[in-house]
Amino acid sequence: xxxxxEREGNRExxxxxxxxxxxxxxDAWRGFFHAAxxxxxxxxxxxxxLIIVFVFSFASRxxxxxxxxxxxxxxxxxxxxxxxxxxxxLRSFWLAVLNTALCLLVxxxxxxxxxxxxxxxxxxxxxVAVLIPFWSNFLVRTYAWRMLLDSDGYITQxxxxxxxxxxxxxxxxxxxxGLLYGYLPFMVLPLYAAxxxxxxxxxxxxxDLYASGAAAFRRITLPLSRPGIVAGSILVFIxxxxxxxxxxxLGGAKTTLxxxxxxxxxxxxxxxxxxxxxxxxxxxxxxAVTVFYFRSGGRTL
Amino acid sequence: xxxxxxVTLKGVTKxxxxxxxxxxxxDLEIRDGEFFSLLGPSGCGKTTTLRMIAGLEFPTDxxxxxxxxxxxxxxxxxxxxxxxxxxxxLFPHMNVEQNVGFGLRMQKVEPSEIARRVGEAIDLVRLxxxxxxxxNALSGGQQQRVALARALVNRPKVLLLDEPLGALDLKLxxxxxxxxxxxxxxxxxxxxxxxxxxxxxLTMSDRIAVMNEGKLAQVGTPEEIYGxxxxxxxxxxxGDMFFLPGEIAEAGAVRLAGGQIVRAKTSSAAGTAVTxxxxxxxxxxxxxxxxxxxxxNTLDGTIARKIFYGDSMFYEVDVGxxxxxxxxxxxxxxxxxxxxxxxxxxxxxxxxxTALAE
Amino acid sequence: xxxxxxxxxxxxxxxxxxxxxxxxxxxxxxxxxxxxVFSFSASPNVGIWGGFSLRWYDRMFGNExxxxxxxxSLWVAAWSTVISTVLGTAAALAIDRYRRxxxxxxxxxxxxxxxxxPDVTMAVMLLMWFTQVNITLGRLSIIxxxxxxxxxxxxxxxxxxxxxxxxxxxxxxxxxYASRWQAFRRITLPLIMPGVLxxxxLALTLSLDDVVITSLVQGPGSATLPVYVFGLIKRSVTxxxxxxxxxxxxxxxxLVLASxxxxxxxxxxx
Numbered sequence: 001x002x003x004x005x006e007r008e009g010n011r012e013x014x015x016x017x018x019x020x021x022x023x024x025x026x027d028a029w030r031g032f033f034h035a036a037x038x039x040x041x042x043x044x045x046x047x048x049x050l051i052i053v054f055v056f057s058f059a060s061r062x063x064x065x066x067x068x069x070x071x072x073x074x075x076x077x078x079x080x081x082x083x084x085x086x087x088x089x090l091r092s093f094w095l096a097v098l099n100t101a102l103c104l105l106v107x108x109x110x111x112x113x114x115x116x117x118x119x120x121x122x123x124x125x126x127x128v129a130v131l132i133p134f135w136s137n138f139l140v141r142t143y144a145w146r147m148l149l150d151s152d153g154y155i156t157q158x159x160x161x162x163x164x165x166x167x168x169x170x171x172x173x174x175x176x177x178g179l180l181y182g183y184l185p186f187m188v189l190p191l192y193a194a195x196x197x198x199x200x201x202x203x204x205x206x207x208d209l210y211a212s213g214a215a216a217f218r219r220i221t222l223p224l225s226r227p228g229i230v231a232g233s234i235l236v237f238i239x240x241x242x243x244x245x246x247x248x249x250l251g252g253a254k255t256t257l258x259x260x261x262x263x264x265x266x267x268x269x270x271x272x273x274x275x276x277x278x279x280x281x282x283x284x285x286x287x288a289v290t291v292f293y294f295r296s297g298g299r300t301l
Numbered sequence: 302x303x304x305x306x307x308v309t310l311k312g313v314t315k316x317x318x319x320x321x322x323x324x325x326x327x328d329l330e331i332r333d334g335e336f337f338s339l340l341g342p343s344g345c346g347k348t349t350t351l352r353m354i355a356g357l358e359f360p361t362d363x364x365x366x367x368x369x370x371x372x373x374x375x376x377x378x379x380x381x382x383x384x385x386x387x388x389x390x391l392f393p394h395m396n397v398e399q400n401v402g403f404g405l406r407m408q409k410v411e412p413s414e415i416a417r418r419v420g421e422a423i424d425l426v427r428l429x430x431x432x433x434x435x436x437n438a439l440s441g442g443q444q445q446r447v448a449l450a451r452a453l454v455n456r457p458k459v460l461l462l463d464e465p466l467g468a469l470d471l472k473l474x475x476x477x478x479x480x481x482x483x484x485x486x487x488x489x490x491x492x493x494x495x496x497x498x499x500x501x502x503l504t505m506s507d508r509i510a511v512m513n514e515g516k517l518a519q520v521g522t523p524e525e526i527y528g529x530x531x532x533x534x535x536x537x538x539x540g541d542m543f544f545l546p547g548e549i550a551e552a553g554a555v556r557l558a559g560g561q562i563v564r565a566k567t568s569s570a571a572g573t574a575v576t577x578x579x580x581x582x583x584x585x586x587x588x589x590x591x592x593x594x595x596x597x598n599t600l601d602g603t604i605a606r607k608i609f610y611g612d613s614m615f616y617e618v619d620v621g622x623x624x625x626x627x628x629x630x631x632x633x634x635x636x637x638x639x640x641x642x643x644x645x646x647x648x649x650x651x652x653x654x655t656a657l658a659e
Numbered sequence: 660x661x662x663x664x665x666x667x668x669x670x671x672x673x674x675x676x677x678x679x680x681x682x683x684x685x686x687x688x689x690x691x692x693x694x695x696v697f698s699f700s701a702s703p704n705v706g707i708w709g710g711f712s713l714r715w716y717d718r719m720f721g722n723e724x725x726x727x728x729x730x731x732s733l734w735v736a737a738w739s740t741v742i743s744t745v746l747g748t749a750a751a752l753a754i755d756r757y758r759r760x761x762x763x764x765x766x767x768x769x770x771x772x773x774x775x776x777p778d779v780t781m782a783v784m785l786l787m788w789f790t791q792v793n794i795t796l797g798r799l800s801i802i803x804x805x806x807x808x809x810x811x812x813x814x815x816x817x818x819x820x821x822x823x824x825x826x827x828x829x830x831x832x833x834x835x836y837a838s839r840w841q842a843f844r845r846i847t848l849p850l851i852m853p854g855v856l857x858x859x860x861l862a863l864t865l866s867l868d869d870v871v872i873t874s875l876v877q878g879p880g881s882a883t884l885p886v887y888v889f890g891l892i893k894r895s896v897t898x899x900x901x902x903x904x905x906x907x908x909x910x911x912x913x914l915v916l917a918s919x920x921x922x923x924x925x926x927x928x929x
Binding site: 024027028029030031032033034035037038039041042045046047048049050052053056066067106109110112113114116126128129130131132133134135136137138139140141143144145146147148150152153154181184185213234238239241242244245248249258259262263266272275276279282283286290 | 669672675676677679680683684686687688690691693694697704705706707745746747749750752753754756757758759760761762763766769770772773775776777778779780782783784785786787788790791803804806807810814864867868870871875885888889892893896900901904907908910911912914915918919
């Protein structure tokens with residue numbers, strides 16, 4: 001028989017049980033060394049800068065606007081509650097929320113339409129057609145609206161002629177239009193991915209169990225595409241909240257958003273600690289949103 | 302050829318983390334030239350055992366020896382074994398020829414020698430003419446052969462196969478079983494074959510190790526495993542089996558639930574609760590006891606159901622508290638037909654029944 | 660492959676979806692097309708067609724500042740792409756192929772952050788850090804900043820590719836006598852190449868497009884093309900900007916198509 005008779009005797013020749021631990025440790029070092037360059041780099045040029053934002057937000061303001069590493073205080077944080085800051089923050093927040101909602105409203109039927117084309121080839125072509133604006137230079141795409149909305153442009157002329165709108169450039173609606181245009185592709189792609197992955201036999205099963213088309217959509221399709229909805233919303237909401245280019249080009253002085261307001265603190269306003277506290281606040285909101293996303297079962301963005 | 306130890310496992314244990322013990326203190330000796338199968342349900346540790354022989358995992362404790370040589374922490378590329386992976390793991394960016402020649406190129410074998418041996422290996426698995434094909438352009442069966450050739454071309458001392466036929470359909474699987482057996486015979490290498498398919502293990506192997514929950518349940522030839530299972534697990538896992546509860550009445554006799562006493566092979570002492578195991582093909586139906594010699598085991602039953610299967614009839618025989626038996630009877634002209642409600646006598650030879658304690 | 664019956668909507672629903680679809684496409688493309696068309700207009704007045712002309716392209720190539728910005732852009736993009744691709748690929752391998760090592764969990768989280776953090780905060784963070792540790796603002800600081808956000812994007816793309824690769828590939832290579840380096844060089848790298856190239860192209864695009872971060876960490880004379888154009892746009896709208904914009908759009912479209920081609924190739928071989 002093969003089961004060894006002298007088992008106890010053979011024990012002596014058995015190898016050292018520490019071997020496996022040594023193999024595991026060797027593997028762990030290999031992993032660490034692969035990550036080390038990127039790890040070091042991100043520590044130096046991401047994590048430490050991230051920390052310094054919070055440190056500087058408690059510093060006092062020097063003559064040139066730079067932080068003085070003395071006289072630590074919380075003035076920069078209390079300033080966040082000033083009426084002007086509150087107005088700008090609320091405007092940014094609502095604009096971001098509204099933009100996310102509108103992107104979802106326009107993007108969902110759009111993504112659904114692409115994802116439900118019968119032929120794979122058709123879907124691919126339509127998808128490439130979405131990818132091109134997605135990858136196209138953001139600045140140029142924003143500039144396109146700056147040009148279209150120019151005071152002697154056709155859109156302005158048409159609005160004035162029909163009396164529907166006046167000059168749009170440098171108003172909140174113009175910024176809103178720019179944000180929608182800028183971030184719509186960010187919403188469509190994750191939605192498309194979620195809807196295309198959907199197991200349609202589940203919808204069929206729903207219909208088979210007497211759900212109307214609308215009910216099947218609401219009770220089956222919509223919940224199943226939730227990961228795409230959440231991912232798309234985050235991809236639109238976070239950059240909308242920190243938007244800088246769009247309000248700078250399409251909005252005037254009266255439509256300052258948080259992004260521009262922060263940059264101003266590092267330029268004309270010369271108040272780095274205050275800029276830090278606003279950035280810190282945005283970071284906290286952003287982290288909260290992201291944690292919420294991962295909690296709600298999302299995996300990748 | 303068969304005799305010397307090809308692979309020796311001594312006290313091999315593999316733990317994943319603190320809780321999971323995939324392989325638990327396994328002692329095993331696989332002989333040179335054997336077709337040896339590791340058989341068991343999924344999660345029984347058979348694949349982990351194979352991977353420890355290959356060097357893809359290292360044991361938490363114990364020793365793995367290949368032809369007497371201690372493997373320790375030796376990486377897979379320094380072991381005299383090759384593996385046929387369950388997913389085949391063919392390199393998609395290389396054609397058939399490049400896939401098969403990969404191992405030889407890594408060993409820096411002469412190019413002319415590589416060409417010759419790759420050609421031979423491709424011939425061996427009957428894939429001549431497909432040398433330049435991409436793996437993705439091959440059928441499942443062909444991919445399986447490439448994986449086999451890719452491993453065999455290196456002339457390993459032991460070939461490890463991890464459920465190599467699992468992804469194929471039934472018919473192709475049966476053809477490949479025969480072919481694998483032929484190839485093993487031709488190359489004369491030790492095959493260690495992991496499978497969860499008991500029929501596959503029975504038809505192909507010289508010896509089988511049945512594993513359950515990380516432990517060896519039984520090691521033996523297919524006849525031993527099938528005919529004399531040592532535990533209820535092996536009895537239930539390999540082949541079809543009837544299980545009848547009872548207790549040992551006296552040496553060699555079992556009292557069944559209805560009080561009937563039958564004779565059976567057993568090693569348990571009187572009074573022990575046992576389960577009598579019985580292969581379906583060992584059961585025959587008769588109209589009365591007078592048709593039988595006196596030394597047989599018999600039970601009285603009634604036909605409860607019959608199903609026509611074309612080549613055979615299928616009878617469900619009700620034997621009261623003892624249980625019910627599904628009996629298949631070949632549809633030969635000489636065979637007797639039964640109707641539902643008929644009284645019958647179930648007959649089985651004492652040698653074909655084994656009583657196993659829990 | 661065709662879709663299941665379940666996806667089919669009623670005809671009128673489908674028609675509304677189609678109308679919405681084409682309207683969205685019009686919304687996405689018309690503004691870009693207008694910019695491209697008017698870049699060929701002879702009229703100095705933006706938005707008024709003055710006949711076909713290439714004069715704005717001529718003027719663009721004669722603009723020394725603009726050409727300098729273009730050179731800066733290419734320099735920065737090249738370096739940051741190469742470095743972030745190497746570091747990001749190694750990071751993806753570390754996370755996907757090695758399950759346990761000190762700090763893996765933290766690294767995994769930190770690796771995602773630069774992707775979701777708003778540009779403005781990233782810009783401000785880096786500006787303060789560079790001033791604090793006395794790194795002169797200029798091309799170097801721009802490259803350092805671009806690498807910082809690109810590593811993450813490369814790592815995510817490569818990781819997706821690695822996740823689709825059968826780990827048995829590397830085991831098979833090792834089983835067939837390949838050393839660790841040979842297994843990486845001959846098996847892993849060729850198989851994840853589409854991901855590495857795709858990640859690299861994404862890094863290149865992001866680097867060529869970035870306005871916000873670059874404009875904060877730039878120094879005198881180191882403005883990249885988008886930053887320079889951003890300054891022009893804020894001053895006034897000129898047909899020359901249309902020409903530059905068209906050039907930048909062409910570059911973007913070229914990069915999308917290239918990355919799709921790589922992906923395609925990857926799907927066929929993977």
